[in-house]
Amino acid sequence: MLSNYIKIAWKVLLRHPFYTFITLFGISLTLTVLMVLTSFLDHLFGAHYPENNRDRSLYIATMMLTDSAETSMSTGPASFRFLSRYAKSLKTPENVTIISNFSFSNTYINGKKIKLNTKYTDAAFWHVMGFEFLEGKPYNEQHTKSGEHVVVITDDLRNQYFEKKGQTVIGQNIEIEGIDYKVIGIVKGSPATRLYTYSDVYFPYTAPKSNYENKGMQGSYIAIALAKDQTDIPAIQSEFDSGIKSIPMSEIRGERKFNILIIKAEEYFDHFLNTFARRDQDKLMLYSMTALVILMFIGLPAINLVNVNVSRILERASEIGVRKAFGAPSKALLWQFIIENIFITCIGGVLALGLSYLIIYLINSSGWIPYADLTINFAVFLISVGVCLMFGFLSGVLPAFRMSRLKIVDALKG
Amino acid sequence: MIKLQNVEKVYRTSSIETLALNNINLDVKKGEFVSIMGPSGCGKSTLLNIIGLLDAPSKGIIEIDGRKVERFNDKEIAPLRNKMLGFIFQSFHLINDLSVIDNVEIPLLYRSNNAKQRRELAEEALEKVGLANRMKHFPKQLSGGQKQRVAIARAIVGKPEIILADEPTGNLDSAMGNEIINILQSLNENGATIVMVTHDDAMAKRTHRLIRLFDGTQVL
Ligand SMILES: Nc1ncnc2c1ncn2[C@@H]1O[C@H](COP(=O)(O)OP(=O)(O)OP(=O)(O)O)[C@@H](O)[C@H]1O
Ligand SMILES: [Mg+2]
Numbered sequence: 001m002l003s004n005y006i007k008i009a010w011k012v013l014l015r016h017p018f019y020t021f022i023t024l025f026g027i028s029l030t031l032t033v034l035m036v037l038t039s040f041l042d043h044l045f046g047a048h049y050p051e052n053n054r055d056r057s058l059y060i061a062t063m064m065l066t067d068s069a070e071t072s073m074s075t076g077p078a079s080f081r082f083l084s085r086y087a088k089s090l091k092t093p094e095n096v097t098i099i100s101n102f103s104f105s106n107t108y109i110n111g112k113k114i115k116l117n118t119k120y121t122d123a124a125f126w127h128v129m130g131f132e133f134l135e136g137k138p139y140n141e142q143h144t145k146s147g148e149h150v151v152v153i154t155d156d157l158r159n160q161y162f163e164k165k166g167q168t169v170i171g172q173n174i175e176i177e178g179i180d181y182k183v184i185g186i187v188k189g190s191p192a193t194r195l196y197t198y199s200d201v202y203f204p205y206t207a208p209k210s211n212y213e214n215k216g217m218q219g220s221y222i223a224i225a226l227a228k229d230q231t232d233i234p235a236i237q238s239e240f241d242s243g244i245k246s247i248p249m250s251e252i253r254g255e256r257k258f259n260i261l262i263i264k265a266e267e268y269f270d271h272f273l274n275t276f277a278r279r280d281q282d283k284l285m286l287y288s289m290t291a292l293v294i295l296m297f298i299g300l301p302a303i304n305l306v307n308v309n310v311s312r313i314l315e316r317a318s319e320i321g322v323r324k325a326f327g328a329p330s331k332a333l334l335w336q337f338i339i340e341n342i343f344i345t346c347i348g349g350v351l352a353l354g355l356s357y358l359i360i361y362l363i364n365s366s367g368w369i370p371y372a373d374l375t376i377n378f379a380v381f382l383i384s385v386g387v388c389l390m391f392g393f394l395s396g397v398l399p400a401f402r403m404s405r406l407k408i409v410d411a412l413k414g
Numbered sequence: 415m416i417k418l419q420n421v422e423k424v425y426r427t428s429s430i431e432t433l434a435l436n437n438i439n440l441d442v443k444k445g446e447f448v449s450i451m452g453p454s455g456c457g458k459s460t461l462l463n464i465i466g467l468l469d470a471p472s473k474g475i476i477e478i479d480g481r482k483v484e485r486f487n488d489k490e491i492a493p494l495r496n497k498m499l500g501f502i503f504q505s506f507h508l509i510n511d512l513s514v515i516d517n518v519e520i521p522l523l524y525r526s527n528n529a530k531q532r533r534e535l536a537e538e539a540l541e542k543v544g545l546a547n548r549m550k551h552f553p554k555q556l557s558g559g560q561k562q563r564v565a566i567a568r569a570i571v572g573k574p575e576i577i578l579a580d581e582p583t584g585n586l587d588s589a590m591g592n593e594i595i596n597i598l599q600s601l602n603e604n605g606a607t608i609v610m611v612t613h614d615d616a617m618a619k620r621t622h623r624l625i626r627l628f629d630g631t632q633v634l
Contacts, residue, residue: 004516004523011511319509325468326521326568327496330488404488408468412507 002339008319009340012312019308020344026301027348027391028355031384034297035356036363038380043193045269048373050190050197052130056230058237058265059196060087060223062275065258077101078263079219080205080212086243087223087265092236094228097124099196100210101220107176109161116157116176119199120210128226129197136170136185139204143184147206151181154189156370157200176201179208191371196222198370217251217261225265233267240265298387305395309341313399320403321411330404337400342392349388353381415576415607416442416465421474423460423630434460436630438474442609444575447602449618450611452627458611459580461627465609466499466578467491479575496524500569502579506561508553514564515540515549521572539567543597559590566597570606577601579610583617595620 013020047054060083066073083098090096100120107114126138139150151174153161162169173180181203190197205212211220225240227233244263252261266274277283313320323333353376360374423435434457442448450458463469464476470486477483478498483491500521508517518536527535540546543563553561562582569577579598583591595617602608610621618624626634 003529004512004519007516008509008511015511318507319511322507322509323520323524324492325466325495325501326572327492327494327499327524329492329524332524409463412468412503 005336005339006343009343012316012340013344016312019312023305023308023344024348024351026304027345027388028351030297030301031349031352031387032355032359034387035352035376035380035384036359038383039356039360039374039376042380043191043372043374045272048191048194049188050129050131051194051268053128053226054268056227056233057128057268058093058225058227058233058240059268059271060225060240060263060265061271063218063261063263065218065252066260066262067258068260072257074218074258076218077220077222079214079216080210080221081214082217082219083221083223086247087225087240089243090225090236090239092227092232092239093225095124095127095226096223097128097226098122098205098221098223099125100205101222102195102199103220105176105201105209107161107174114160116200117198118176118201118203120203120205120207120212122205125202128224131187131190131197134186134188135168136183138185144204144206148204149179149181149207150184150204151176151207152185152187152202153183154200155186156189158183158186174201177209181207189371191373192369193372196224237265298390302391302394305341305345305391306398309337309395309399310402313337313403317403317406317411320406321408324408324411333404334397334400337403338393338396341396342389345388345392345395348391349384352384415444415446415479416440416609417475417477418465419475419477421461421464421471421476423457423464423469424472434630435464435471438632440465440625440632442607444607445602445605446623447599447608447621448610448623448625449621450609450625450627451613451615451618456627457630458627460630462578462580462609462611466501467495468501492524496521496572498574498576500572500574500577502562502565502569502577502582504581504584506553506558506565506585508561508564508568510553512552513549514545514551514553514556517553517564518567518571520568525572535571536567539571540564542570543567557590558586559593562586562590562594563597566594566601570601575605575607577606577608579608581611581613583612583614591617 051057061077062075063078064073064075080098088096088098098121103118105116105118107116123139123141123144131138134155138152143150153174158169161174162172169183169186172183174183190199192198203210225236227236241264244261247261249259252258273283273286277286320333356376360376363369364372364374418438418440421435421438422433425432425434438461450461452458460469464471467478467483467486475482478494481494483494509520515533515536518539519532522532522535537546537549540549543566545560545563545567548556548560553564556564577598582598583594586594591614598608598610599620612618624634625632
């Protein structure tokens, strides 16, 4: 049965090279874009090195101060002080880390000035994140307490800064902004798309210029709370919220004329979304726009395929008539056309898979995103297969339905 | 085996109504070989299509093998066509994209036979029409007579009790035509009930009974 269907599907494909090319081109292009896009979204939002624990992490990244009339507002990261008081003190999480937002410093290599991405973190950072240490160790609470001049750097910076290859650089000094720091660990770098972990150099927060002692609620730090388990997330959020609620008005008023403080512990995607759309209304808009774009993106090739199929099916009227005359129920014919379409979309799917691998390989190796680690993971693949099947199904059902209403005698005449 | 009572067929188009069959009564016994003759446009094909359940009558009752066919819905009729009936058409109606053996297997696709059984039955049917050596060929590589023999193999592969042939020799020269009639005759001798439309008196003479149509009415 299946082989009979596939044989004829194959023949029909070969009989119309141009249609076949157009159809396959449409399908594989759509699927390729879809796969690369999903892979990219997964790269941005999924739990990957070194934020391997993103699934059970809550991000406290933006603080908004406003007045009840919303005549003015001030949005930005919080201060180290604020976060150590209201985030670090949380009881429910397994661990909480405070990290500075990105900042820059200069260093000199062979007399040439180099701009470095820098980050100030606490010791908990190394527990919350899943950094791989190629050499040495992270700094610990001892280091932060005593304010020692130590740093952890990436392998890339090590290779740039230190000349002698193949020798350990642990214990050697790196000079940044005129201060010598002792390198105590080398990590495999984080992709630049992971803002909270990406850096060339990691300092203990007590290092010079970290501004961790700044007064006021706003500053340049964010906190990440790691839940013991995903199910603890709501509990952490409510613990954090009640802490924020207990802040006396006088403290909020301290900063200009604001009387409303909004700061939340959110999962990564929500926290990201909130930077674009804070109100529910905006979110709905954003979601529906995305849905529309995706629908159009999948829908257009599907409609095209339906069209091609409908016109092509008419020339197969005689075949349909014969099959029906010899006892094919409409259901069997329906399946035949669906299977044919799934067959062609699967060919398109295989092409798309190959193409996606190539594109992702090129993105990863181009250095366009430092440490890019895009992959076609299982989920991406499953989504694509699902889309394939939907394509095949959609484009098969309509023509098959038209055909099933065809009278046998008319079909045989045609 | 085949019974028609007061069968009428009207073709309606937007402007005209054609009475293609008018009050046809017919009783074909098991094992009979019947031919239908009449001038062009008198309704021969229409009658055969109605007997073969390819088209529904406008009025009247059809009985196949003692079963009244009342509702012409797909679910009821498809299995009946599949098991009881085998068609042979004037223009062969082979599927050009499939090989000879795949064409012959078609009626078996809609049964519970497995691939091996299908292959065996199809080979057997092709042997009966003397085309066992052309199984892997495609229809385009065959002569008209060979195509019609493939069509006959396809009609008999499911061992139906009734074979319906609409001018099976109409597109063939007389030698080829004779060969086809010989095959049909031997199938009939082995028990098949056959109804055949023909224009050829010589062919009609070789059947048991002749039905004549004129303007949609049975005249003999
Ligand atoms: N689908 C249709 N719609 C309208 N009229 C039709 C249709 N099919 C057949 N007819 C008409 O019905 C009548 C009988 O047609 P039919 O095909 O049965 O004739 P026939 O005896 O088989 O002729 P021939 O010997 O030329 O094959 C004709 O007048 C024809 O025009
Ligand atoms: Mg006719």
